[in-house]
Amino acid sequence: MTARPNLRPTPGSIPTDPGVYRFRDEHGRVIYVGKAKNLRARLSSYFQDFAALHPRTQTMVSTAADVDWTVVGTEVEALQLEYSWIKEYDPRFNVRYRDDKSYPYLAITLDEEFPRVQVMRGSRRKGARYFGPYSHAWAIRDTVDLLLRVFPVRTCSAGVFKRARSSGRPCLLGYIDKCAAPCVGRVSPAQHRALAEDFCSFMAGETGRFIRTLEADMRAAAEEQEYERAGRIRDDVQALRTALEKQAVVLGDGTDCDVIAFAEDPLEAAAKVFYVRDGRVRGERGWVVDKVDDVSTGELVEQFLSQTYGGTESGGQGSGGAAAVIPREVLVSAPPADHAAVTAWLSERRGSAVDVRVPRRGDKRVLLETVAKNAEQTLARHKTQRAGDLTTRSKALAEIADALALEAAPLRIECYDVSNLQGRHVVASMVVFEDGLARKSEYRRFSIRGSGTGGAEQNDVAAMHEVITRRFTRYLEESQRSGELDMLGEGTEADREPGVPAAPAKFAYPPNLVVVDGGRPQVLAARRALGELGVEDVAVCGLAKRLEEVWLPDDEDPVILPRASEGLYLLQRVRDEAHRFAISYHRRKRAKALTTSALDDVPGLGPTRRAALIRHFGSVKRLAAATVAEIAEVPGIGTRTAETVHARLTGTGDTGGTGAHHSPDEGERNNGG
Incomplete structure (x- = not known):
């Protein structure tokens, strides 16, 4: 090519x-x-x-x-x-943003003789005023039901309106005063339009004016001793306040802004927007996009702003489904690639200045962090939906088999990753995917016994060779002894998180495909380990992070899967899960080593008694604040040892060595991930 x-x-x-x-x-x-x-x-x-x-x-x-x-x-x-x-x-x-779901809007059809309030989805129609989007249609209906007490705008369909006009009898809402009944002439077209415009003004943020007017009317009615009318107005005010309470206040200064955050991985990205008007979140919306090129976050932001606000003219409603009103402020999680040009373009389209910036502190920063969490949820939900589709998983496995020249689809995939910090606390992980789905009960963790003396890459290669050797050595031993496959690493009940069931005592079959996190050196190390053990029926490949290249042991050049292919997406998910699992174990092990490091070189204090001290006092800091007598109360700790520990922690302040205890176990059972 x-x-x-x-x-x-x-x-x-x-x-x-x-x-x-x-x-x-x-x-x-x-x-x-x-x-x-x-x-x-x-x-x-x-x-x-x-x-x-x-x-x-x-x-x-x-x-x-x-x-x-x-x-x-x-x-x-x-x-x-x-x-x-x-x-x-x-x-x-080109990058294409698409809705992560179909979002409903509250729409007022101002282009009709008698404007109608309704829920709308999909592309926008000209002449209608839109508010939202909302997460659920029922949220719109709840809000409208409250506001119809004060703004009794028509909500019926064209057919219902026509029948009521012909019969001269209004619908139920007309009888209970939640519709001004323009169909039977109770109000003129001009009066009904004024109600619809007031409805729009309230939804646009002009809430205080209507509440103050109603409260003044209520007081006037009370002074004239028209208590029933005053009571109805009081209920109207309460309905407006309740409608406002359904929209959370996030900024106290009446700010109008859109808050945009991104979550991304090498193949996909998700964007989430909170629409803030008059300091309140009026709606939210999410998008997902396949990364068709190696774009930066700034380029994603620029393309998103272009597509989102591109159909908006002079701050009005856009005609396209993705267009939105341009507010005074656009808060983003990263500056657009061409910040000056984007800001000038948005200001030109709005007709006044637009401030595009990344908030650094205060309430706006907190709100951006909330939107970022929602963006992460949007991406995770999209991945879950994509992974859960049987047809998609079958297609992914078929693509992998075709790309790697396998005889059949790899129904069981095991992926291995190595994690360390400057050659210390070296650990590895093994995750298992069957039929394209994670089997967390069969995940394993390994504490690497020796990582070599070379650089970081050499240590990773040596660790990969060790973990593959240990995993398949156990497989061969158990298969020769019993004719079946034993589980790697017995694990203990303490290794398992609540809610994660114990794995069955034996594997059903070996993996069809071993995936390693890394490039050709790691792949060759895995192939060499399998060759030394005589295992020839397991395919091996590697997935390099930088360009998402798939490496095979016998090829000088990588296999390039299409960027948006389901096969690459599945391999990436497997690799990322192995990386996450290895990192979590590495952090736990490093934290454990740091917790006990102050006691490592205390004479006569072994791993068991160190653990007993930490378990009793909770931390080295509390242990250092304890007296000799309190330390001696710990089972197994004598007075002389207590004096030594107390002197070491309070006298010299020496924290001792930094070595961590390495478990001799072959592996640890999954904690549930």
């Missing part, structure tokens, strides 16, 4: 001005649109070293048959033209 020789423009023919460029395939279809401050520098980067390009970019360049460009005056114009072309051509290689 290489770039077409006739694709590269003649040297010097590309201008150095800002502009937008388009790559086209052999059929003339636009497959990618991009913008640049300097067209010559940006386009030249595609033709310098093809092998150094990101795999997805390599695919795009090799697919393209032609490239053209348009010069513009400023970077803001380039941003606008890029958005217009992406919307017009829908290029396959």
